[in-house]
Amino acid sequence: MDKLRVYQVASLLLLLANIGLAFLLFRGPHHGGHSGPRAKNILNLTEQQQEFFHESxxxxxxxxxxxxxxxxxxxxxxxxxxxxxxxxxxxTIPSAIDRLEREKIQKTYAHLIYVKSLLGEDQRSRYPEFVDQNLRRILAGPPGRKGGKHGH
Known part of the structure; x- marks a missing residue:
């Protein structure tokens, strides 16, 4: 291969790598509490349901x-x-630690109950999958860390 051809191939590979990187950057992370798009897809939310879901x-x-x-x-x-x-x-470990953990659990539970209240009868069959997906994410904790007994 002559030098010109090598540079053309290298330029094409760099262009493809940049396009792939741009796609990953604009697509955003797949983890970290962004269940909006997944909720829309799993639960088949209407536009109005999506608005209520996103506000919640x-x-x-x-x-x-x-x-x-x-x-x-x-x-x-x-x-x-x-x-x-x-x-x-x-x-003695501060009682505030227990109180804050309880508060997180209660608020998350209330949020999931609210999401369920948004659903029509035809969407409720998909709700368990939505809960399971969120529970896996909650139990896994921060990205890169496996959850405890139920971590997948």
């Missing part, structure tokens, strides 16, 4: 972010006691 999803996401921020603040403050002399050997 935004509210749920804000609530989870707020709870997670509070959780981090409590843990930060709790671990600061390690800096004292002598550091407590068996300190």
């Amino acid at each position: 999803q935004r509210q749920h996401k804000r609530a989870m972010e707020d709870i997670n921020r509070q959780h981090r603040d409590v843990l930060h403050d709790w671990f600061q006691q390690l800096k004292t002399e002598p550091a407590p050997q068996n300190p």
Whole structure:
């Protein structure tokens, strides 16, 4: 192969790689709490249902972010006691940790119940699949980490 042909092939490969990268960037992540498109496809949501779903999803996401921020603040403050002399050997874990976890679970449950309330009879048969998919994502935790007993 002459030099011109090598450069043409290399240019074509770079162009294809850039197109593939652009596709991945514009498509966005497939994980991380973005169940909107999946909900639309799994549940076959109408446009009006999608609007209600997305508003509920935004509210749920804000609530989870707020709870997670509070959780981090409590843990930060709790671990600061390690800096004292002598550091407590068996300190009591703040009750706020349990309260915040309960709140996350209750708000998520309420969100899923609300989604179910949006569905018509013909869509309800798909709801268990929607719940299973969300439960797998919830139990798996952050991307790259397997969940506990039920992690897939």
